[in-house]
Amino acid sequence: MQVASHDKIIEEQIKRWQIDQKKKYKKPIRPVITLSRLPGAGGKSIAQRLAEELKIDLFDREIVEKIVESSKASKWVVESLDEHDRSILNDWIRALGENNMWSYEYLQHLTKVVGAIGAHGHALIVGRGASFILPQEVCLRLLAVAPLQTRIDNVAKAYGLSEAEAKRRVLLTESARRAFIRKYFNADMMDPLNFDLVLNTNNLNIDTIVNIVKEAFNSRQWYNYN
16 A cells, blocks of 8 residues: 555656646756654654645655666656756766766666756655755755654654664664665765754754754755756
8 A cells, every 4th residue: 555655646746747847937946955864853754844834845765765666667757857957967967976876776776866856856855865966055954863762762652662672673773774875875874064954853843943944945045057
């Protein structure tokens, strides 16, 4: 059921892009938010609220991964770009290639998919290294964090787990995410210099976080694609 749901979401999004492509007028500035997060830090709730309030498309980790895994969906996503935006995507890919990132076939597919979403713009991408793929000029890069015990408590409450099991899941997921960024981007997910905003959800409630991000997003001088 979940797979079918993701397929439908992807299909509907591509149809919207195809309709937009036919419009005569297109906004030249199309920023993107990328959200990296530690497990249990509340990243999912932040992403959903931001997408709703900023009226931008939300691509969570599962949707991005589904597109990457499906050659058909990946092809649709790239082909939904117009000629101008495909040129932008090619420029980004060439720039990444200069950093010798093409030793993994998976990374090639991931970069094309995330890059195509970024070229369309007006989107929020959760995880999958989007912060390290898209140029800094076109995205607001967020990292959601919280102390380990807070994250363990959050996961235990959300999934009805014992503290020991919640801790195991949090540490395992965190290790996998950090290893993913290290493997594919040779970077440290926890280095604050890789982000524009580091949000500690232990000290800031979701309303405050959303207001901070919205202010940063709306006040930033975005790169003009044209």
